Amino acid sequence: KAGVTQTPRYLIKTRGQQVTLSCSPISGHRSVSWYQQTPGQGLQFLFEYFSETQRNKGNFPGRFSGRQFSNSRSEMNVSTLELGDSALYLCASSLANYDSTDTQYFGPGTRLTVL
Amino acid sequence: AQKITQTQPGMFVQEKEAVTLDCTYDTSDPSYGLFWYKQPSSGEMIFLIYQGSYDQQNATEGRYSLNFQKARKSANLVISASQLGDSAMYFCAMREDSGGSNYKLTFGKGTLLTVNP
Numbered sequence: 001k002a003g004v005t006q007t008p009r010y011l012i013k014t015r016g017q018q019v020t021l022s023c024s025p026i027s028g029h030r031s032v033s034w035y036q037q038t039p040g041q042g043l044q045f046l047f048e049y050f051s052e053t054q055r056n057k058g059n060f061p062g063r064f065s066g067r068q069f070s071n072s073r074s075e076m077n078v079s080t081l082e083l084g085d086s087a088l089y090l091c092a093s094s095l096a097n098y099d100s101t102d103t104q105y106f107g108p109g110t111r112l113t114v115l
Numbered sequence: 116a117q118k119i120t121q122t123q124p125g126m127f128v129q130e131k132e133a134v135t136l137d138c139t140y141d142t143s144d145p146s147y148g149l150f151w152y153k154q155p156s157s158g159e160m161i162f163l164i165y166q167g168s169y170d171q172q173n174a175t176e177g178r179y180s181l182n183f184q185k186a187r188k189s190a191n192l193v194i195s196a197s198q199l200g201d202s203a204m205y206f207c208a209m210r211e212d213s214g215g216s217n218y219k220l221t222f223g224k225g226t227l228l229t230v231n232p
Contacts, residue, residue, distance in 0.1 A: 019219060031218050043206065043222035056219050088158055094218065103150065103166060106160035
């Protein structure tokens with residue numbers, strides 16, 4: 001079974017631009033979560049989607065948004081990019097079967113550099 | 116207050132020896148899950164092992180075991196027979212199952228493990 005895939009793997013943008021990152025979950029997984037990883041702040045939760053609905057949201061400004069499609073694929077968008085948005089963005093998927101052992105499996109990440 | 120604390124920024128171990136990576140957590144939720152992930156320099160987070168708050172026995176997965184001490188709120192990862200390929204960043208994470216946040220993982224700062232030949 002294929003793992004979580006993220007595209008693109010690397011991205012360079014300039015301040016003020018916007019960017020869209022894509023995530024395809026493991027087949028059969030219904031929940032997709034996004035995390036930002038920076039050297040200073042570590043790994044921080046952005047948001048989680050299930051059945052095309054955002055269920056949880058982290059403490060990030062409104063410039064960060066996302067959506068999920070009917071096939072569970074997800075995109076996240078960052079508008080008006082700032083230098084501090086440079087980070088590794090990780091997507092994770094899980095079955096969301098309400099089993100306490102439900103595990104999030106991560107993709108390889110998209111490394112975003114804002115110049 | 117930090118919910119997940121990993122006090123060892125870096126650890127060194129000789130190949131074939133065992134190593135313990137520390138993790139303490141803080142939660143008032145009676146139901147929670149604890150996870151360990153490995154992140155090589157390539158960036159991908161690799162799931163290693165899971166421990167539920169109600170599990171009576173310590174979790175084991177191959178060379179990985181989790182030393183779960185609920186009263187102390189610790190969930191240390193033990194890697195037996197270290198291999199060169201174990202060199203990576205290791206993250207402890209917690210999922211709190213109440214309050215609608217059961218798909219949010221809170222991570223520690225990580226421990227960089229270096230395995231020496």
